Each structure stands twice: as structure tokens, then as C-alpha cells.
Amino acid sequence: MTSKLPSTSRSLPIALIRAREGVMAPIREMLSETGITEQQWRVLRVLSEYGALDTTTLADRSSLLFPSLTRIASTMRDKGLITQTRDQADRRRQIIDITEAGQKIITERAAQSAQIVADFRITLGDENYETLLDLLAKLDPGSRD
Incomplete structure (x- = not known):
């Protein structure tokens, strides 16, 4: 016996993917002039x-897998957007920091980024925007109580 699957129009995974694309479209447009990727933008923002x-903390806060961060960080270091140093107390740990060039990308796009958020707030309404963030946090395994 086969269980009836929900309509794809009411499927949470599909709805989340569609919503992600809707959210990311204006961000991709903003980043198109920068020469950095969405993932690099997240690293710089964090x-x-x-x-x-x-x-490890940076990968978690940037929502990146550790091996992906390693590759991304190498590219970003080569572009002069971040620095990587060894922790003085534990030489196995790498510490990553933003450079002036990396911060400049964030600063130059802060107003445009804020406008993107404001547009989403207008579309959803402030209360729904905050509720959506709260509901999504409940699905995040890293934020569960």
C-alpha cells in the first residue's frame, strides 16, 4: 500500500527550495558586480x-560544511578578503578574520542589502517576517533546545 504524498505545491522541502530561490535572487543580483559568491558573502557577513x-565556528555560523569553508577560505585569502592565522594557544586551530578589502565589500553593499531585507518585510509584513524566522529556526538542528 502506498501512502499518499502531499501535493508538490504543499510539500515543505519543495516550498523551502522555491522560497530560497526567491530570497536569493536579489542577493545574487547584488553580488553579481562584486566577483564573490553567495557563500563568500556569508563568510564576510559573519x-x-x-x-x-x-x-569550525565560522563554518557553523556561515551555514557551510567545514570542507567547503576550507576551499572557500583559500580563494578568499587569495583575493585578499580574509586572513588566516594559527591560534597561538592551539596551533591546530586556524583563525580567520576579515580584511579591509573584505569589509569594504560589506560596507559598500550595506544599504542595498538592508533594502533587500526591507522589501521582504514589506512583502510579508513585519510580524509575519519575524514569525517566519522563528518557525525556520525550529527546523534548524543547530538551534533546537
């Missing part, structure tokens, strides 16, 4: 917000 971080 470093700009939190300051220097070890690679």
Missing part, C-alpha cells in the same frame, strides 16, 4: 558581525 573566528 566575520564582519562577529570578528575573527576559528574555522
